[in-house]
Amino acid sequence: MFISKRFNKKLLAICVLAVGISACSSTDDDEDEELKVAELTEITALFKPVVKWDATVGNGVGDYFSRIQPIVAYGKVFSASREGEAYAFDANTGEQIWHIDLSNVDNKRGFFDEKHPALISGGAVAGINKVFFGSENGEVYALEADDGKLSWQGKVKGEVIAAPALDSGKLVVNTASGVMKAFNASNGQDEWQIEQDVPPLSLRGISAPVISGGGVIVGSADGSLSVYLLEQGRQGWTVDIGEASGSTELERVIDVDSTPLIYGDSIYTVSSRGNLSAIELRSGRVLWQRQYSSYREIAISGNTLFLTDVKGHVYAIERNNGLELWSQLLLTNRGVTGPAAIGNYVVVGDFEGYLHWLDQTTGEIVARHHVDGSGIHTTPTVTDGVLYSQSRDGDLEAITIPE
Numbered sequence: 001m002f003i004s005k006r007f008n009k010k011l012l013a014i015c016v017l018a019v020g021i022s023a024c025s026s027t028d029d030d031e032d033e034e035l036k037v038a039e040l041t042e043i044t045a046l047f048k049p050v051v052k053w054d055a056t057v058g059n060g061v062g063d064y065f066s067r068i069q070p071i072v073a074y075g076k077v078f079s080a081s082r083e084g085e086a087y088a089f090d091a092n093t094g095e096q097i098w099h100i101d102l103s104n105v106d107n108k109r110g111f112f113d114e115k116h117p118a119l120i121s122g123g124a125v126a127g128i129n130k131v132f133f134g135s136e137n138g139e140v141y142a143l144e145a146d147d148g149k150l151s152w153q154g155k156v157k158g159e160v161i162a163a164p165a166l167d168s169g170k171l172v173v174n175t176a177s178g179v180m181k182a183f184n185a186s187n188g189q190d191e192w193q194i195e196q197d198v199p200p201l202s203l204r205g206i207s208a209p210v211i212s213g214g215g216v217i218v219g220s221a222d223g224s225l226s227v228y229l230l231e232q233g234r235q236g237w238t239v240d241i242g243e244a245s246g247s248t249e250l251e252r253v254i255d256v257d258s259t260p261l262i263y264g265d266s267i268y269t270v271s272s273r274g275n276l277s278a279i280e281l282r283s284g285r286v287l288w289q290r291q292y293s294s295y296r297e298i299a300i301s302g303n304t305l306f307l308t309d310v311k312g313h314v315y316a317i318e319r320n321n322g323l324e325l326w327s328q329l330l331l332t333n334r335g336v337t338g339p340a341a342i343g344n345y346v347v348v349g350d351f352e353g354y355l356h357w358l359d360q361t362t363g364e365i366v367a368r369h370h371v372d373g374s375g376i377h378t379t380p381t382v383t384d385g386v387l388y389s390q391s392r393d394g395d396l397e398a399i400t401i402p403e
Contacts, residue, residue, distance in 0.1 A: 057080065057085065058081030060390070060394030078124045080124065084118025118137070119136035120133050130145055142171075154190075172209045180218065212262045213281065220255075221256075223240055224239060241274060266279065268298050270294045274291070313327055342382045347382075355399070371395055387399045
């Protein structure tokens with residue numbers, strides 16, 4: 001995770017990356033220990049993951065911050081590169097169905113004209129037979145799912161660095177500037193817009209909005225979680241999740257960048273510094289809180305939540321009361337992604353391009369697969385028993401496990 005560009009001090013950004021948003025006032029020996037990256041140890045593999053198919057998504061995202069992850073809809077897998085190469089692949093075979101260059105979506109660039117990348121960083125989300133992407137330039141693209149043709153293009157004030165949300169004919173986009181905007185998903189017409197204050201120092205990331213029961217649930221850089229009415233954007237309840245502490249601005253960074261997880265009548269979310277919280281969806285009442293810090297997505301299987309914290313530790317937590325069931329510490333400081341639940345396992349990726357399968361009951365690492373050396377930054381996608389993972393260099397793999 002990176003410090004927002006509003007506070008341009010590289011030293012602070014490195015400190016946040018290295019010590020997982022812990023205080024930067026430790027001794028050299030303490031910092032060495034905090035910085036130590038866990039070496040992979042041999043495991044007793046229960047199975048060997050099988051690559052069903054693989055494909056290439058342009059040049060991927062490189063070393064840039066991006067939460068682009070593949071999504072599956074209409075029998076296709078959709079994804080994009082940061083430069084703006086958007087693709088649809090057959091979900092069963094991996095065959096390319098269509099490809100479009102979003103940096104030249106109007107086909108006006110001449111042969112000798114310089115290419116300006118589209119800077120895709122938010123998305124994708126699919127619905128109403130369309131697929132939607134957002135960019136760091138504040139552009140929102142709606143493509144026809146069947147052939148990739150541009151349906152409409154909209155504009156929002158701020159960088160779109162998280163996936164939009166789609167429901168009831170509205171596309172809701174959250175931005176790093178504090179602006180959240182709703183579009184008519186069919187034609188791109190503006191529906192409503194709200195603006196929230198953003199702290200002078202925050203993480204390079206934002207919460208993706210989630211829509212449920214006529215409300216838009218979203219986290220913010222000030223450490224709160226709020227709900228807004230989908231129809232007109234009016235705010236309902238808000239609740240504090242993060243706990244600011246310490247004497248420096250860095251120590252008081254409390255962003256809620258994780259995508260809210262809705263299960264039944266409860267919302268689960270976590271702050272980059274502070275709490276994992278269970279919240280009543282209707283009222284915003286806090287049901288329980290436990291001290292975990294993360295900016296990654298939360299996964300759920302049955303009554304168990306799975307969480308990756310800022311140090312790369314993976315936890316299983318009872319969703320009804322927040323009781324910790326197990327912790328897996330062997331992936332410390334490996335840039336571990338958010339977890340994805342699949343079958344009896346939970347899968348995370350790391351900065352060296354490995355995927356790790358953990359037993360949901362014990363947390364033991366039971367299988368491992370190497371995608372490529374560029375690293376995996378975004379949470380794998382799971383649909384119908386198939387896991388889809390995209391590396392920083394754009395290597396996309398559909399992976400299964402032997403039955």
